[in-house]
Amino acid sequence: MDYGKKGVRKKKKLLNSATKKIGTKAGVTAFKILLICVVTFIVGGSCVVLGMVKGIIDTAPEITTIDVSPSGYATKIYDNGGGEVQSLVASGSNRVSKNIDEIPLILQHAFVAIEDERFYEHNGIDIKGIFRAASIAVTSLDFSEGASTITQQLLKNNVFNAYNESTAEKFKRKIQEQYLAIKLETYMDKDMILQNYLNSINLGNGYLGVEAAANGYFNKDVSELTISESAVIASITQNPTGYNPVKHAEDNQKRQTKVLSNMLAQGYITQEQFDEAIADDVYSRIQDIHQEDSSTYSYFTDELINQLTDDLVSQKGYTEAQASNLIYKGGLSIYSTQDSTMQDIANSVVNDPSRYPVSTQFSISYALSVKNAEGQITNYSQQTLQKYFQTTGGQANFMLTYTNEEKARADVAEYQAAVVGEGDTIVGEPSLSLTLQPQISFTLMDQHTGFVKVIIGGRGEKTGSRTLNRATGTSRQPGSAMKPIAVYGPALDMNAITLATPIDDAPYYYSGAEAQLVTDYDKKYLGLTTVRDAIAWSRNVPAVKVLTSITPQVGFNYALKFGLSTLISQKNAINGYSDVVQSLALGGITKGVTNIDMTAAYAAIANKGTYTKPIYYTQVYDHDGNLLLDNTVPETHEVLKETSAWLLNEAMQSVVTDPQGTGKAAKLSNQPVSGKSGTTNFDGDKWFCAFTPYYTASIWIGYDDNSKLPSTTEYSHVAIWQAIMSQIHADLPTGTYEQPKGIVQLQVCSQSGKLAVPGLCDSDPRGSKIITEYFAEDNQPTETCDVHKRITICNVSEQIASPYCTSTTTKVVIKKATANVLNPTDAAKYTVLDEDKAYCVTDAFLSALCTIHNKAATTPAATQPATTAATTAATTAATTAATTAATTAATKKPVTR
Ligand SMILES: [Zn+2]
Ligand SMILES: [Zn+2]
Structure with missing residues (x-):
């Protein structure tokens, strides 16, 4: 054959000349063949699909009424010694079943309007909805429009508790779900389906079912819910965490508006009812009070459930509803990292009244619903009470913090009498609860393993499960406790400073248009101050100057590596504000930080610069004893070089050992302590974050409403930290930190940070300025003092x-x-x-x-x-x-x- 260019050209020519004629004929033939193929494929494919579907349907579980009604096994939580610390149950505190007659129509319709608008017409599956979702998916590539009916959701949540669902399994489950949905509708009426659904859905905060949610969020029986309240509850279902009305009120409100619009469009409510519901400030009275219950979960258990839910969703592909069902009904055995002995020690110290001023302070939480003669319901809360006394009562400075319980109760009674008029009736029980103030949080973890041992999310009696957790769920300003994380750790790590570098503590202004003065609590400037002293005495100007020299962006990046999860990057700036700013040096940030994040960050310093993600459990077994989740090998990454971490640790010991150190009160008799204090500008928050060679722990104290704290002498959070840690370390041998390779010790001059000149640096009129300091070998001074x-x-x-x-x-x-x-x-x-x-x-x-x-x-x-x-x-x-x-x-x- 002729493979030369000439040959190829010849062939092409031949083909081209014949194309037109052959083309028409071949086209028809090809089309016929294609048609036959397509028909064969469709028929054959359909047979295969039908066969597959039949197989799937044949293996579908047999369902009965019992299957779809709420039930399950209790889950047990064990502490690190193997003792049972908590039993999670689906019934009781977080699930109360209600008959459909007791559930107001308005609430039923709210769910139907948002979750399944053709619920009353379809036979279990929503063909119209499926086509609509498919066309949206094809045209806009938006796959978020689900077409899962309430009947299907009921089956998914209560029958299919499938673990480790693969794509194939998910496909199989979807088919079975649709088949069973049609089957279920043949022998269960719509009301019963809706009743089972409304009694078993996850409504956030651990509330399963609408009655638990009505109690938990509105402190009332489900039958008393208003339209706006019903819409709030119906909004939660799709994403129980994201639409949690306590934690994410704004997101819930957006969805609540959609629920109300759907209800209006579908004719369940009138325009007037819609307007009234939209105008109702329902979120101001939403509360997080759980019914009194003997099995109130501890703060530790609350956070453990959060972590477990996250892990089941992210690692096992569960939906939140499935994860929640598994946790509360799956009969799991959860091995937590909690140390009950340490937890008990911390609880007793934190709740010891002698550690607080004699006159106990507390804030009030109050809720009252009043129905007038026309049947209109008005809701009142502590905010409306405060407004009443500030305006009508003429007490402009009226605060909700009391020292006298009788006075609080009298005020509430006075307010109640003022708002309940002739012909009005009080709906449900008015609720009043008292919360001790100021509040406190404490977390403790083992820096070597990441095991969280103790969590205290508040002081005083914990009256509900999944309530406000100040240790893990509340962000507060860290103040100077931020300095090692965003300033000195990073600067040491980059060789930008040594512990002996003198920074001029002198009047200094932030850059930018505002050019505010950087000040210290004592309104003094100390002149040349070494980095070690600046850390020990918590000086502000040196911290801002050092952050400025390494740039706020670098400090911010390190803080992220330290695991602070609440920082705001420039990309996600809120109203133009991000945390990539000079004031990051002093912990002046947008949202603040959580206690557990601070503990994990400090634990990284203690753990030779390696961060370990905090963990709350080691292993979880399913009801049949199979290992479901294994957390024993922690997630870690390096934040600081070992030498930088060791040097920072050295300086942080001065915070406790220096006669003028801000953490003197934390001294332990048998362990070195390295830490950093933090106080915010207006004394709204006080922190102490510190570690020993064994454990890292942070304490925070402050008012829930951000009020200014009284003087330190009244509340010594550092002393509370010390009291807990001294008991925890009582029987432990004195620990040490191994000095890593690459550290040298030199005599330098504290005024220059350079090698000391004998006869000169020691002749400073204020006394010798020669000091002995540690340096990283690759960052040691080589020049002599020129100051x-x-x-x-x-x-x-x-x-x-x-x-x-x-x-x-x-x-x-x-x-x-x-x-x-x-x-x-x-x-x-x-x-x-x-x-x-x-x-x-x-x-x-x-x-x-x-x-x-x-x-x-x-x-x-x-x-x-x-x-x-x-x-x-x-x-x-x-x-x-x-x-x-x-x-x-x-x-x-x-x-x-
Ligand atoms: Zn000198
Ligand atoms: Zn002269």
Whole structure:
């Protein structure tokens, strides 16, 4: 054959000439063949599909009424010693079944309107809905429109508790679900289906069923729900966490509006009812009070359930509803990391009244629904009570924090009497609960394993399950506790500073248009301060200066690596505000941080720079004893080099050991303690985050409403931390931190951070400035001190002496760049105590000689001493100073002494 170019060209030509003729004929034939193929494929395919579907249907579970009604096994939680700490049950506290007659129509319709609008017409599956979802998926590639009917959802939640569902299994389940939905509708009426559905759905906060949700969110019986309240509850189903009306009120509200619009469009409510429901400020009275129950879950269990739900969804592909069903009804055995002994110690210290002022403070939570003669219901809460006393009551500063329970109850009674008028009836029980203030949170974890041992989400009696958890669910401003995470850890890690680097604690302004002054609680500036001292004494200017030098973005990136999950990046800025700002150095951030995140971040410092994701359980077994989840190998990543973490740890020990350290009260008799305090601007939050060689723990104290805390002497959170940790460590041998390779110890000058010059750095008028400090080998100083200068000044002019000055004094000073100064407004406001000032000179001062005793002004008689002077130390010093070669001269040979 001819494979040459010529041959190919010839063939092409031949083909082209024949194309048209053959094309028509071949096209018809090809079409016929294609048609036959398609028909064969469809018929054959359909047979295969039908066969498959038949097989799937044949293996579908047999269902009975019992299958779809709420039931299940209790789940047990064991502590790290194997003792049972909690039993999770589906019935009782979080599930109360109601007959369909007791569930108001308006609530039934709210669910139908949002979840399955053709519920009353279809036979179990919604063909119209399926086509609609498919066409939306095809045209807009949006696959979010589900077509799962209420009947299907009921089956999915109650019959198919499938673990580890693969795509094939999911496909199989969907087919079975549709088949069973049709079958179920043949022998169960719509009301019974809806009743079972409404009694078993997950409505967030651990509430299963509408009665539990009505109780939990509105403190009333399901029969008393209003239209707006019904719509809130119906909104939750699709995503019980995302639409939780307590934690995500805004998102729930968006969906609630959709529910109400659907109800209006589908004719369940009138325009008037719609408008009224939209206008109702339902979220202000939503509460999170659970019915009193002997099996109230601990804060630890609450968080464990959150983690387990997340893991079942992310690792096992469950929906939240399935995960929730499994947790409450699946009969699981959960091995938690909680240490009951430690938890008990922490509980008793935190709840010891002697640690708080004698006059107990508490905030009130109040809910009242009143029905008037026309049947309209109005709701009242502590917010409306506060407004009443502030306006009608004429007490502009009326606060909801009380010290006297009788007074609180009297106020509530007075308010109640004022709002319940003639012919009004109170719906349900008015509720009043008292919460101790200020509140507290405490978490403790083992930095080596990531095992969380203790969680305290508040003090006082915990009256409900899945309630506000201040340790894991509340973000508060961290203040200076942020410094090691966003400033000093990163700067040490980047070799941008050493522990001996002197930072000038002097008036300093944030950059930008606002240019606010960086201040400290004592309104003082200490002058040159080493990084170690700046950490121990929690100085603000050095922290802001160091963050500025490494850039806020770098500090922010490190904070993310430290696991802080509530930070706001520039991309996700809220109203233009992100946490990539200079004030990040002082913990001035958008949302704040959670206690557990702080503990995990500090644990990374304790654990040689390696972060370990906190875990709450090690293993979970299913009802048949199969291992469902294994958490024993923790997720870790490096944040800091081992040497940087060790150096930071060193400095953080000074916070506790330094006589002026801010964490002195945390000292333990048998363990080194490394930590950092944190207090926010307006004393709204106080933190202490610290670790020993064994455990890392953080404590936070503050008012739930962000009020200012009284003075530290009244509330010593550091002392509470110490009291818990001293008991936990009582029988543990003294721990140590192994010094890693690559650390050196040197004598340096604290004013320059450079190698000390004997005879000069130790001759500082305030005492020797030579210190011994640790350095990373690759970041150790190699130059000698260039800050200390020995100078001779003229006693007449107080300038650097010239050879003609007759009366001079020699002294050691420090050379500082032009000091930062206050602007005039601030100068009037702040007294700056510049501790360096008397000992500082500038380059300009050093380069100018005495202007009084120059040659021209000198009498002939005076030239003689000048010659003598030239051989003296004075001249040498003055000359060297003027030529800025002082360092070399001083290093080689101290001039005097
Ligand atoms: Zn020096
Ligand atoms: Zn002079």
